[in-house]
Amino acid sequence: MATDQQERQQDETLVLKTISSSGQLVRIDADEFVAFPQSGQRKASRWIPSKSLSIFVLLPVLVAGIYNFVIATPRYTSEVSFIVRENKANTGVAALIGEGGLTRSDEASYAVVTYLESRDAVKFLDSDGMLSSIFSGASIDFGSRFPSWINGSSFDEFYKHFQHYYDVEYSSTTGIVSLETQGFTPIDAQKIASRLLEGAEKLVNALGDTAKADAIRLARQNVADAQTKLALIQKEITDFRNDSRLLTPDVEMKMNSEIITGLMSELSTADAQLSQLLQGSPDNPRVKELQLRRDALRDQLDQFRARLSGSDNSLTQKMEAYSEIFLRKQIAEKVLVNAFATLGKAELDAAKKQLYIDEVVTPGVSDVSEHMRPLLNVFLTLILTFSAYWTVKTAWELAMDEG
Incomplete structure (x- = not known):
């Protein structure tokens, strides 16, 4: 009698579960049964797209838009292009084969590009405080102003900050050095371009003088x-x-x-x-x-x-x-x-000028600010924040599913 009652209780503690892969029914003991969370609890543990999207994507894009279109000081560009030429004499074999005369100097061009990208160029720009006065104006926004609590106050920090305001390129095919500068007014952009061009001319003259002095010294x-x-x-x-x-x-x-x-x-x-x-x-x-x-x-x-x-x-x-x-x-x-x-x-x-700069495009004055740069900044902010949001969202859902 006791044995039959125990068997009946054991049968009552069994439940049936369908295995989707095989379609068979198996018995699971009651003490092995695991309670699954309710639907409300499941939803509470999942990612909430609307709130997370607003916080991690829309809010940064909104902040970037306000800064670039409302707060940021407009930027104007000035461009200058030039070729470093060398005056070679037609003597000896060069005269027989037609070489020499007026040619471009690739070595001097590379030296000029290296100089324009160096700290010496920034020092020359700010030799009379011109560059500092441009970036420290009261009308400059906090993200562009220097010195500031964001950008720092040392010369190295100023040099790194200024790298975002000009670009130098050299074409080995044409030998043309292209320089683009940015300023907060058209005149500022032109001043920076003209001063950098002046520094490049001084460097080229120094290179020519050094070469001539070395030649005379060696001859003597x-x-x-x-x-x-x-x-x-x-x-x-x-x-x-x-x-x-x-x-x-x-x-x-x-x-x-x-x-x-x-x-x-x-x-x-x-x-x-x-x-x-x-x-x-x-x-x-x-x-x-x-x-x-x-x-x-x-x-x-x-x-x-x-x-x-x-x-x-x-x-x-x-x-x-x-x-x-x-x-x-x-x-x-x-x-x-x-x-x-x-x-x-x-x-x-x-007595002749061996190296000199031949200007192709003189520093000009732009009357229109860069409208595409704020749009580009906002678009990049959107891409970066959405990529980060999607990565975190995917990783979170994978972690919740495994948990």
């Missing part, structure tokens, strides 16, 4: 080196003449050669006369005289030959040493002449 150094080398060689020649006791070894060599030639001619004549006497009248008293003369000529000839090339101290050895020194002297003289010519050309080129 080459002249000085050539003069020093020639002076050393000249001193070496003087020492050689003092040691060898020869004023001009080449002249001495020529004189000795002429003497040897004359002695050989006289010796040949004496031999011929002596041979005739010996054949015709061997006992002639002149035979002895001619023999003595012939022997004397031979001795003189041997002496001059020995002086010319018979020992280490001969004229030939001295002439060889002198020729080597004299050749170096001739080379040094030519080097000195070329150095003076290079110096003259460098000084002549220095």
